[in-house]
Amino acid sequence: MSDDTTMPDWEKRFRAPRVGLPEWAEDAPDRSLFVSNATGTYELYAWDRTSGAQRQATDRPNGTTDGTLSPDGEWIWWFSDTDGDEFGVWLRQPFGGGPDEPATPGLEPSFPAGLAIGRDGTAVVGRSTDEDGSTVHVCRPGRAPVEIYRHRESAGVGDLSRDGTLIALEHTEHGDAMHSALRVLRTDGSLVAELDDTKGGTEELGLEVLGFAPVPGDTRLLVGHQRRGRWEPMVWDVAAGTQQDLAIELPGDVSAEWYPDGSALLVEHSYEARSELWRFDPATGELTRVETPAGTVSGATARPDGTVEYLWSSAAQPSSVRSTTGAVVLSPAGLKAPGSVPVEDAWVEGPGGRIHALVQRPEGPGPHPTVFEIHGGPTWHDSDAFAAGPAAWLDHGFAVVRVNYRGSTGYGREWTDALKHRVGLIELEDIEAVRAWAVDSGLADPRRLVLSGGSWGGYLTLLGLGTQPEAWAVGLAAVPVADYVTAYHDEMETLKALDRTLLGGTPEEVPERFAASSPLTYVDEVRAPVYIAAGVNDPRCPIRQVDNYVDRLAARGAVHEVYRYDAGHGSLVVEERIKQLRMEIEFALRHLAP
Numbered sequence: 001m002s003d004d005t006t007m008p009d010w011e012k013r014f015r016a017p018r019v020g021l022p023e024w025a026e027d028a029p030d031r032s033l034f035v036s037n038a039t040g041t042y043e044l045y046a047w048d049r050t051s052g053a054q055r056q057a058t059d060r061p062n063g064t065t066d067g068t069l070s071p072d073g074e075w076i077w078w079f080s081d082t083d084g085d086e087f088g089v090w091l092r093q094p095f096g097g098g099p100d101e102p103a104t105p106g107l108e109p110s111f112p113a114g115l116a117i118g119r120d121g122t123a124v125v126g127r128s129t130d131e132d133g134s135t136v137h138v139c140r141p142g143r144a145p146v147e148i149y150r151h152r153e154s155a156g157v158g159d160l161s162r163d164g165t166l167i168a169l170e171h172t173e174h175g176d177a178m179h180s181a182l183r184v185l186r187t188d189g190s191l192v193a194e195l196d197d198t199k200g201g202t203e204e205l206g207l208e209v210l211g212f213a214p215v216p217g218d219t220r221l222l223v224g225h226q227r228r229g230r231w232e233p234m235v236w237d238v239a240a241g242t243q244q245d246l247a248i249e250l251p252g253d254v255s256a257e258w259y260p261d262g263s264a265l266l267v268e269h270s271y272e273a274r275s276e277l278w279r280f281d282p283a284t285g286e287l288t289r290v291e292t293p294a295g296t297v298s299g300a301t302a303r304p305d306g307t308v309e310y311l312w313s314s315a316a317q318p319s320s321v322r323s324t325t326g327a328v329v330l331s332p333a334g335l336k337a338p339g340s341v342p343v344e345d346a347w348v349e350g351p352g353g354r355i356h357a358l359v360q361r362p363e364g365p366g367p368h369p370t371v372f373e374i375h376g377g378p379t380w381h382d383s384d385a386f387a388a389g390p391a392a393w394l395d396h397g398f399a400v401v402r403v404n405y406r407g408s409t410g411y412g413r414e415w416t417d418a419l420k421h422r423v424g425l426i427e428l429e430d431i432e433a434v435r436a437w438a439v440d441s442g443l444a445d446p447r448r449l450v451l452s453g454g455s456w457g458g459y460l461t462l463l464g465l466g467t468q469p470e471a472w473a474v475g476l477a478a479v480p481v482a483d484y485v486t487a488y489h490d491e492m493e494t495l496k497a498l499d500r501t502l503l504g505g506t507p508e509e510v511p512e513r514f515a516a517s518s519p520l521t522y523v524d525e526v527r528a529p530v531y532i533a534a535g536v537n538d539p540r541c542p543i544r545q546v547d548n549y550v551d552r553l554a555a556r557g558a559v560h561e562v563y564r565y566d567a568g569h570g571s572l573v574v575e576e577r578i579k580q581l582r583m584e585i586e587f588a589l590r591h592l593a594p
Contacts, residue, residue, distance in 0.1 A: 009338040010392035013041075013318070014578050016330035021299040021311040021321055022047060026214065027119070028073030028306050031095055033057070035065050038332055042572040046095055047330075055097060063572025066112065069095070071119050077103050081114055082566025085537040086111055086492070092127065106145045110388060111492055111539070114157030117189050118164035122187070126157040126160040126169075130493050136169060138187050147188030153177070154497045156212065158209025163216045166192060166238065168209045174201030177497040178379070180419070182223065184238045197225060204417050209253065210513070215262040222265070224255060226413045231255060233265065235282060248280055248287060253410055256280065258301045259309055263367075266302045270410050272345070273358060273383040277308060289326060296385035313386035323332060340391035350433040352406045352418055352426070357434045358382055358553050359443065360390060360400045368399040369448035369592060370438060372431060376455030378407040378419055392581055396589070398450070401438055405430035423517040424463045424500045430504040431464065435471060447473060448592045451528075451585070454478035455541065455569065458532075459519065465530060466522025475526075476584045478533045479541045482549035484518035491541035500540050520545075523552045529559040529591040533580050540569045561581050561587060 006431045007015070024034035030049040035042055039056065042063040047054045056062035057076050067078035074095055081088035092103040097257065104125050113126030113134055120143040128134050135156060148167075149155065155171035167187060169339050170180040174196070181196035186339025197205035210222035210233060219239035224231050233256040235244040248254050252271025259266060267278040267287075275297045277290035299336035301544030302308050313319035316504040318337040321329040346357040362368055368460075371393045374384045382402040390400040404411065404425040407419030419426055431451075438444035451472045453461045465475040481487045488499050500506060507514045515521050530553065543564065554559045563583060571577055 004335060004404060008395065009579055010388070010395045010581075012335055013337045013340075013388035014574050014581075016318070016335045018337075019045075019321055019330045020166050021331055022294065022302065022330065023069060024301070024303070025073030026069075026071045029260075031069065031073035033067055033069050033076060034330065035067075035331060037572075037574055038334070044076065046097075048077060049094075054585050057093065057097075065267060065356075065572065068115065068117070070121075070412050072073065072116050075103075077115065077117065077123075081168045081568075083537045083566060084535060084570075086539050086568060088427075089110075090115065090123075092209075104137070104139045107139070110135075111494065114170075115157065116157050116160035116167070118160055120164060122160075122164055124157050124160050124167050124187075124310035126155070128154070128156075128493055133493060134171070136167070138167075140190065142195055146189075148185060148187070154494045158182070159211050159221070161212040162214055162218065166212065166219065167239075167479055168221055170207070170209055174198050174498065175501070176201050176204065177501040179204050179206035179226075180208060182209060182221075182236075184221070186202060189312055193236075193241065194219060195223070195236060195406070204413070211257055213262045214258050214260055216426050218262060220262075222256060222258060229413050230369045231413075244282065246280065246282060248278075249289075250278070250519060258307070259299070260304045265309060267395040268297060268300060268452070270383075273343075273376045273381065273404065273410065276381070277310065281313065286488075292322075294384075296383045298385060315358070315384050315386060315390075316340055318386045331358075337386075337388070340386070341394050346434070346437065348434050350406075350430045352430065353415070355406075355434055356404045356411065357437075358384065358402045358404075359438075360394055361443070362394050362397050362399060364397075366399070366442050367439070367445040368443065369397065369450070370399040370401060370444035371450045371452050371588075372435065373401065374427075374431065374453030374457035374460050375402065375404075375408070375450070376457045377409070378456045379409050379416060379429065380456075381408040381410040383410075392585065396585055401434060401444070403431050403434045420502060421504055421513055423513070424460060424593075425467070425517065427460055428464050428467060431460070432468060432471065448591070450474045450476060450588050452476035453480075455480070458541070462519035462530070462532075463517070463522070465526045466519055467525070469525050469527045472528045473593070474588045474590065475528050475530045477530065478580070479518070479535055479538055480532065480546065482532075483520040483545035484514050485520075486545035486548055487541060488514070489538075490544055492539045495540060520552065523549060524556060526553070526558060529587070531561045531581070531584060531587040532564075533563045533565065535567045535569060535571070536564050537566070537568045559591070 017038040020035040022034040025031045032047040044067045090103040091100040110127035123139045133152035134155035139145045139146040158168040159571045184192040208224040213220040231253040256265040262577040265280040279288045298311045300310035308324045333428045341360045343358040381404045458477035461477040503513045
């Protein structure tokens with residue numbers, strides 16, 4: 001590794017220590033847990049705010065990010081999988097340090113599907129396996145786990161009430177994996193209440209658990225709904241059966257969480273790739289802005305003293321954990337990440353409506369070699385937030401364009417739900433419209449266009465190279481879906497359910513749709529050099545279907561490189577991330593026209 005004076009800026013952005021938003025124990029708010037890459041691998045850290053002491057709680061070769069605190073702050077719970085395969089068990093260790101121990105003895109390994117921990121040590125654990133589908137178990141100290149829920153379709157634990165008597169579940173028993181219904185159970189599994197905006201799967205309206213009121217005996221549940229064409233909160237009293245429409249009149253998506261005393265809501269408002277915070281009083285309807293800089297709030301939490309801590313960044317400025325007191329909450333020592341280039345907004349007319357793209361330009365006049373960096377999900381969206389990958393391409397003289405195609409979140413329910421049956425092809429219509437705009441506007445050099453992405457973005461990259469072979473000069477696909485049929489049969493059960501929803505059935509039921517949406521169908525049309533990176537333990541985009549695609553490229557002598565690494569759906573190791581991006585940049589520079 002080079003020293004700080006010779007290290008290029010793009011590597012500094014990866015190596016600079018970062019911290020996530022600290023979680024704090026509900027009954028011991030001076031005990032916190034956060035994620036950091038300070039050692040070069042993303043791990044969990046305990047932080048005693050009273051003494052200021054911090055310690056690394058987990059230390060594994062491929063990193064750890066999934067963890068939480070017990071309400072009393074005495075225990076750190078973390079999910080232990082094997083090298084990123086996402087299949088494992090919950091362990092716990094004392095907050096002050098000590099050996100790890102099984103947190104839920106008696107439960108076999110699974111994919112996680114939610115966790116809620118009560119004040120008496122009871123844990124409600126969601127699990128998913130290919131054999132059992134979705135199950136939920138109540139685990140009491142010193143007793144065997146008790147199963148209280150089972151279904152083949154996807155389901156998970158949303159929250160446990162403050163007094164530990166009520167459990168809120170999200171489920172898709174109706175068969176629509178993109179629009180959940182809610183069920184509230186007692187800890188013995190008996191039914192308290194149900195809420196299903198899909199009306200048995202006949203309407204595309206989802207619900208999500210945002211959290212029980214943090215007051216003992218309070219049966220109010222904060223719920224996200226889509227009844228007005230976007231995500232927004234309401235309050236559902238699960239005992240009284242009443243619903244309070246909060247009608248927070250802000251454009252775009254609105255989410256919320258309770259202030260610690262239950263008197264108000266901390267509202268996160270997302271609109272046109274930016275986000276901001278508000279305080280809402282359900283009793284009076286008063287909405288008050290919580291001042292944050294322009295950019296993206298990636299997470300926020302209200303503290304017992306009424307202050308708010310939030311994780312903020314913009315495309316130009318690296319992330320930091322800030323407080324409404326004006327202080328920086330956590331500032332890791334060591335190397336500081338250099339800034340980057342601000343984003344510009346581009347609105348392009350497309351076949352399904354106006355498409356929002358985020359554009360970053362390098363120094364100098366255009367047209368530029370341009371990377372179309374396509375986000376994953378697909379239910380996600382790019383925002384005005386700091387990202388080391390796009391910044392690295394800018395440092396190398398590339399413009400960067402990110403497209404919030406149909407299927408993305410943040411632009412209303414209809415935009416997200418447009419992604420049905422013609423999966424992949426719909427998104428690529430929007431990407432093509434933005435590509436044409438970028439060329440016509442003088443931003444992008446049509447001879448030097450790179451299609452790039454990871455996960456669903458990697459899938460769209462491979463599909464785009466085959467269906468739009470004349471449009472792209474180079475393709476870079478990380479952890480992609482490459483052979484949709486094989487991917488379906490090998491992937492984790494929750495993703496099978498999502499694919500059935502998106503495509504309208506299984507590969508055996510709708511073979512023509514799977515074929516039309518599979519990159520493998522078009523592999524012989526690919527003309528651009530292709531670079532593929534894949535994790536050998538990936539449960540989301542498994543390795544066998546990538547190998548099938550690569551074999552077809554190799555059989556006809558197509559220009560390609562493939563890199564397989566020992567992790568899952570991406571890497572939590574900083575040097576591995578740098579290595580992979582360096583390989584992508586070098587591959588693009590080697591194959592693009594001068």
